[in-house]
Amino acid sequence: MLELAILGLLEEQELHGYEIRRRLREELGFLANVSFGSLYPALARLERSGAVVAAGEVASTPGIPMTGSLAGERAAFWPRRGPAPRSRRGRKVYRITEEGRRQFAALLAAEPGAGEDARSFGLRLAFARYLPPAARLRLLERRRSQLQERLEAARRVAADHQLDRYARSLAEHAKESTEQDISWLDRLIAAERSGGGDGVHWTPSPAPMPSPDPSRAASAAPSSAAAAAVTKGLP
Amino acid sequence: MLELAILGLLEEQELHGYEIRRRLREELGFLANVSFGSLYPALARLERSGAVVAAGEVASTPGIPMTGSLAGERAAFWPRRGPAPRSRRGRKVYRITEEGRRQFAALLAAEPGAGEDARSFGLRLAFARYLPPAARLRLLERRRSQLQERLEAARRVAADHQLDRYARSLAEHAKESTEQDISWLDRLIAAERSGGGDGVHWTPSPAPMPSPDPSRAASAAPSSAAAAAVTKGLP
DNA sequence: GTCATCATGTAAGCCGTTACATGATTGC
DNA sequence: GCAATCATGTAACGGCTTACATGATGAC
Structure with missing residues (x-):
C-alpha cells in the first residue's frame, strides 16, 4: 500500500522523503497519517529492491556516467518546482527506476482477493491513468460489486426494528452513503465505457523510458495524482 | 477497539466467541473481518483482566454459590435466543463483569487524541446509548470538527486544476460525501440538543447490577447495538 | 544564539492478519 | 463413515505507530 503510493508519486517526479x-498528507486523503517511522523504512526497502535510487547514484543505467563531482551530480537532481530549495544537505532525493515502474504496474494491477478496502481502491483510482483501460x-466493477454486497448487508441491518436511535441513524446513513458511492461508480463506469476507448487517459506505466532525462522531473508532472479522502477511513 | 466492540456486545447479552x-461481521460493518486469530486472544486478555468471565464461573460475586454440578451450572448460561443450541461442548460463553462495565465505560468515553477514525467513531456511536448525554x-462535535477539517483539505485538493479525470472525480466525490457526512452529523447534533435532554436514551453503563440474573440474558437486549458500515473502511 | 522547521533515521511495541492445529456435532 | 459447520485456540509474521536520537538551515 505505502509502496504503491510512494512509487505512484515518484512516477511523476523525483522527491525526497x-x-x-507532505504529499501523502495533503494530497492523498487516505494515508493521511503515515509517519516517518513507516515511510523511511519503506523507502529503504524500495531502494534495496532496486525500485528507486537515491539522487546522485545514476543507477545501473549506462550512458550517463558520473562526473566524479558528487556535489555537482546531486545538484542536478534537486527538485525544480516550488520555492528554491532552502536546505541542501541531508536530503535524499529518490528517483524511480525501470524496475520500480515494473513493480508499480504490478502493484497497481494486482487484484487483492478480499483485502480491498476503500483506501486501497482510492489509491488505485488516483493512479488509474497508469492502468490499461480494461x-x-x-x-471499478470489482469495487462496485463489493459496495453492492455492503449495501445489501446495510439494508438488512437497517431493517432491524430493535435498533436504538443511534444505531439506526448509523445504519441508515451507511445505507445512503453506500448508495451514493455506487451511483458515483456507475457514472465512472459509464464514462469509461463510452469515452474511455480514446486512450487519452492511458500513460502506459512500464513505458520505454531509456534515458532518465533530468528535464522530465521539471516539466512532466500533470501534477500529483492527488485526490483527497474518499476514505472515511482516516481523520 | 476490538475490546470496546466485544464489551459492547456483551453489555447486552452473554455470547461465545x-x-x-458473527455479530461483528454481520451487524457492525466496521470490524467486518476480524479474524479468530485476533478475537480469541482479545477475549483471553479481557478474561485475564477480569472484564469478562466464562460461563460456569460465577466470578467472585458471592451469593450464587456453585452447585458442584459443572454441567448444570453451565447449562444455566447457554444463550437462550435463537434456534436451540446445537453444539453444547467446547463453547465458552462469556459474561461481562462489573469491572468489564467499568472498562467499557472508560473505553467508550475515551477521547482519543488524533487516532480517531471513522471506525472508532462509528463504533462509539453504535454504543452511544451507554454514554451520558454530554x-x-x-x-458528535469532535467528529464534526474533524470532518470539517477534512472537508477543507478536500476542497483545496479539488481546486487543483492539474488533476487528471480520475483524481479529480475522486477528490470531488470525497468532498461531496464529506459534506453529506457533516450534514448528517448536524442533524444528529440538533436532535441531541433539543430532544436529547429527556434522558430516554441513556442506559448508564456502569449500572448497579448486583446479582447476575440469568433471565437478563434472555429478556433484556434492546437488540444488538448493530449498525452497518459507516466506514468506507472495509469491504 | 536560539528557535522553528526541515530532514533522516532507529527501536520498541501494538494490533491484527494468515496459516496452522484440533476437535465436537449434525446431516447425509 | 464423511463432509460441513461450529468452535477454540496457537505461532509466525507484517505493517504501522510512538517515541527517541540526531543534525542542518534559516529567521529573528
Whole structure:
C-alpha cells in the first residue's frame, strides 16, 4: 500500500522523503497519517529492491556516467518546482527506476482477493491513468460489486426494528452513503465505457523510458495524482 | 477497539466467541473481518483482566454459590435466543463483569487524541446509548470538527486544476460525501440538543447490577447495538 | 544564539492478519 | 463413515505507530 503510493508519486517526479510525506498528507486523503517511522523504512526497502535510487547514484543505467563531482551530480537532481530549495544537505532525493515502474504496474494491477478496502481502491483510482483501460474497468466493477454486497448487508441491518436511535441513524446513513458511492461508480463506469476507448487517459506505466532525462522531473508532472479522502477511513 | 466492540456486545447479552465474531461481521460493518486469530486472544486478555468471565464461573460475586454440578451450572448460561443450541461442548460463553462495565465505560468515553477514525467513531456511536448525554454531544462535535477539517483539505485538493479525470472525480466525490457526512452529523447534533435532554436514551453503563440474573440474558437486549458500515473502511 | 522547521533515521511495541492445529456435532 | 459447520485456540509474521536520537538551515 505505502509502496504503491510512494512509487505512484515518484512516477511523476523525483522527491525526497519529507516531501513524499507532505504529499501523502495533503494530497492523498487516505494515508493521511503515515509517519516517518513507516515511510523511511519503506523507502529503504524500495531502494534495496532496486525500485528507486537515491539522487546522485545514476543507477545501473549506462550512458550517463558520473562526473566524479558528487556535489555537482546531486545538484542536478534537486527538485525544480516550488520555492528554491532552502536546505541542501541531508536530503535524499529518490528517483524511480525501470524496475520500480515494473513493480508499480504490478502493484497497481494486482487484484487483492478480499483485502480491498476503500483506501486501497482510492489509491488505485488516483493512479488509474497508469492502468490499461480494461484493468481500469475491472477495478471499478470489482469495487462496485463489493459496495453492492455492503449495501445489501446495510439494508438488512437497517431493517432491524430493535435498533436504538443511534444505531439506526448509523445504519441508515451507511445505507445512503453506500448508495451514493455506487451511483458515483456507475457514472465512472459509464464514462469509461463510452469515452474511455480514446486512450487519452492511458500513460502506459512500464513505458520505454531509456534515458532518465533530468528535464522530465521539471516539466512532466500533470501534477500529483492527488485526490483527497474518499476514505472515511482516516481523520 | 476490538475490546470496546466485544464489551459492547456483551453489555447486552452473554455470547461465545464464535457468535461474537458473527455479530461483528454481520451487524457492525466496521470490524467486518476480524479474524479468530485476533478475537480469541482479545477475549483471553479481557478474561485475564477480569472484564469478562466464562460461563460456569460465577466470578467472585458471592451469593450464587456453585452447585458442584459443572454441567448444570453451565447449562444455566447457554444463550437462550435463537434456534436451540446445537453444539453444547467446547463453547465458552462469556459474561461481562462489573469491572468489564467499568472498562467499557472508560473505553467508550475515551477521547482519543488524533487516532480517531471513522471506525472508532462509528463504533462509539453504535454504543452511544451507554454514554451520558454530554459525552455523546462531545463525541458528535469532535467528529464534526474533524470532518470539517477534512472537508477543507478536500476542497483545496479539488481546486487543483492539474488533476487528471480520475483524481479529480475522486477528490470531488470525497468532498461531496464529506459534506453529506457533516450534514448528517448536524442533524444528529440538533436532535441531541433539543430532544436529547429527556434522558430516554441513556442506559448508564456502569449500572448497579448486583446479582447476575440469568433471565437478563434472555429478556433484556434492546437488540444488538448493530449498525452497518459507516466506514468506507472495509469491504 | 536560539528557535522553528526541515530532514533522516532507529527501536520498541501494538494490533491484527494468515496459516496452522484440533476437535465436537449434525446431516447425509 | 464423511463432509460441513461450529468452535477454540496457537505461532509466525507484517505493517504501522510512538517515541527517541540526531543534525542542518534559516529567521529573528
